[in-house]
Amino acid sequence: MKLLNHxxxxxxxxxLAVLSVWAGLFYVNMLDEIYDSMDDGLENQKILVVQKAxxxxxVLQQRxxxxxxxxxxxxxxxxxxxxxxRYQDTLMYMQNExxxxxxxxxxxxxxxxxxxxxxxxxxxxVEEDDLIEDLLYSxxxxxxxxxxxxxxxxxxxxxxxxxxxxxxxxxxxxFRLENPTPVPVQPTNIDEFQLLNQTVEKLLQQNVAAYQNxxxxxxxxxxxxxxxxxxxxxxxxxxxxxQPLQEAQLEQIGAVMENLERxxxxxxxxxxxxxxxxxxxxxxxxVPLAPLLxxxxxxxxxQLAFKEITVSQxxxxxxxxxxxxxxxxxxxxxxLKNALVHNVKGGFLRIQLTQTTLSFENSGREQPLEExxxxxxxxxxxxxxxxxxxxxxxxxxICDLYGFQIHYSYQEGHTFTVRFR
Amino acid sequence: MKxxxxxxxxxMLDTLVRSLEQEKYLVETASEYESALEKVSLYTYDCxxxxxxxxxGSGLTLLEELKKQQxxxxxxxxxxxxxxxxxxxxxxLGADDYLPxxxxxxxxxxxxxxxxxxxxxxxxxxxxxQNLQIDPxxxxxxxxxxxxxxNRKEFDILLYLTTNKDRLVSKTALAEHVWGDYIDQADNxxxxxxxxxxxxxxxxxxxxxxxxxxxxxxxxxxxTA
Numbered sequence: 001m002k003l004l005n006h007x008x009x010x011x012x013x014x015x016l017a018v019l020s021v022w023a024g025l026f027y028v029n030m031l032d033e034i035y036d037s038m039d040d041g042l043e044n045q046k047i048l049v050v051q052k053a054x055x056x057x058x059v060l061q062q063r064x065x066x067x068x069x070x071x072x073x074x075x076x077x078x079x080x081x082x083x084x085x086r087y088q089d090t091l092m093y094m095q096n097e098x099x100x101x102x103x104x105x106x107x108x109x110x111x112x113x114x115x116x117x118x119x120x121x122x123x124x125x126v127e128e129d130d131l132i133e134d135l136l137y138s139x140x141x142x143x144x145x146x147x148x149x150x151x152x153x154x155x156x157x158x159x160x161x162x163x164x165x166x167x168x169x170x171x172x173x174x175f176r177l178e179n180p181t182p183v184p185v186q187p188t189n190i191d192e193f194q195l196l197n198q199t200v201e202k203l204l205q206q207n208v209a210a211y212q213n214x215x216x217x218x219x220x221x222x223x224x225x226x227x228x229x230x231x232x233x234x235x236x237x238x239x240x241x242x243q244p245l246q247e248a249q250l251e252q253i254g255a256v257m258e259n260l261e262r263x264x265x266x267x268x269x270x271x272x273x274x275x276x277x278x279x280x281x282x283x284x285x286x287v288p289l290a291p292l293l294x295x296x297x298x299x300x301x302x303q304l305a306f307k308e309i310t311v312s313q314x315x316x317x318x319x320x321x322x323x324x325x326x327x328x329x330x331x332x333x334x335x336l337k338n339a340l341v342h343n344v345k346g347g348f349l350r351i352q353l354t355q356t357t358l359s360f361e362n363s364g365r366e367q368p369l370e371e372x373x374x375x376x377x378x379x380x381x382x383x384x385x386x387x388x389x390x391x392x393x394x395x396x397x398i399c400d401l402y403g404f405q406i407h408y409s410y411q412e413g414h415t416f417t418v419r420f421r
Numbered sequence: 422m423k424x425x426x427x428x429x430x431x432x433m434l435d436t437l438v439r440s441l442e443q444e445k446y447l448v449e450t451a452s453e454y455e456s457a458l459e460k461v462s463l464y465t466y467d468c469x470x471x472x473x474x475x476x477x478g479s480g481l482t483l484l485e486e487l488k489k490q491q492x493x494x495x496x497x498x499x500x501x502x503x504x505x506x507x508x509x510x511x512x513x514l515g516a517d518d519y520l521p522x523x524x525x526x527x528x529x530x531x532x533x534x535x536x537x538x539x540x541x542x543x544x545x546x547x548x549x550x551q552n553l554q555i556d557p558x559x560x561x562x563x564x565x566x567x568x569x570x571x572n573r574k575e576f577d578i579l580l581y582l583t584t585n586k587d588r589l590v591s592k593t594a595l596a597e598h599v600w601g602d603y604i605d606q607a608d609n610x611x612x613x614x615x616x617x618x619x620x621x622x623x624x625x626x627x628x629x630x631x632x633x634x635x636x637x638x639x640x641x642x643x644x645t646a
Contacts, residue, residue, distance in 0.1 A: 227501050231433050233523050234440065235436050240636070240639055253638075257639065260523075305612070306611060
């Protein structure tokens, strides 16, 4: 729910409660005032009727209301003694409305010539249900009017006031750490937004700087490692050629060289990764995949044959991708290498290339890998200590660069599927 | 054969010089831009190994200078910056080859020999080793005048090993040279062995006077019988 609507919902609820309470109090007060005024009127009429009765004794004969607004009955003294003035609401049949309508009635007693009379006075009363209905409608209109005002206020005024906030939100939504695009900060004269803008700006700059530093560090470290690695390897080669060396010594030298070579491969892979992530492979072209696949299979044919791996492939012709040719080769190569290295002797490899996907399924350890971990750097199965643990991360980085989806699944074998479109 | 090594890292320079001298080349060195420029302007070399990152200037500038002076030295760029741009730029400026650090000495020797062969003999040169004759361009091998039929991988192995005659060639260097840079899984070099085995058998059957020795744990060495 949007922030503005959220506030409006609360407003609507609060308003409803406030207006309801207010309406109740208002109604009670108003009714009270009306009764007060009616009772005063009845009191006044009572005095008038008593005065009239003093002058004209026929008045005393009015036994029923009929045409008049009062009736008089004689009552015995002992009843009159205990009588008090009573105001009450009652119903009376009204000719105009053809219905019983509420009336206010004053019951009182007065004395004339030592005889006691009960006087009942009535006056037409407010129709409470009509009053409530009218009040309710008025309140409803008021409520709706207020809501409409709030909505208009929110959508025109608040939206304008919150604009810097929404702009910042939009900017953050489209912010990419690996590809930060500078957006000029919109000036605002609201302190909180100014502070927010400044804080976010500072935070982003720090993050970008940290990210760039880290990337630069990996790249520089890799570069700086090349020369010492070269020197060490070449010196060992010289040492191995110096005569005479025993077999055990040669074996030691061989082991050191092997590790240095592994370090070299790691280094190369890290450099490649950081180059991909730094988007240093700019040149794009239409790359046909089928020939690329054939060439990679050709390159690895000896290793495949040595491991006695049965390769089956279903490749559609004319599948092309618009991307960097080196990276396309790297993508296929690393997928193939992964399927080869983690395969078992006498295993299988199934390759499928369609217009939308490229998938490699290979036999291997008979249990699924953790899908979240296979693409993380240096994730390795214990069995293959010689692999760099960077092949699949490179595949992932290339996929990310071009917006391809990569997916791992396990059924008969381990399947890696790249979805291009 | 005179070779100039331009390299600023003293240990790297020392190793390169020692390894090249074992091949009986005449080796000269320069370790910064100025002295390198002076040497290439004054003398003529058969091959130059050039580092791109030099104190006082870029190796690429030196290449431009060579081109300007119309020198015909074979230049191999040796760089720690394994960047495609440098490679393309270097080759466009007239370098013959580009070798990223770190590399195997066997690979360097193979590249140097290839450059020398192309420069000095117009590519028309047969390798002769005892009764073994190899034509690198036509991919043909003869033993005592009789042709020895090898498949492509066997031929590449043999050529690489003869280029590095009497040197120890590590199996990684061999694998990378013959199977390509991406064959880089250390646990998986056994497939080389089957090719070597076939090659050995063919050489022996034809009575070649060379032998491929296995150096335990490291690689192979081709020696004359």
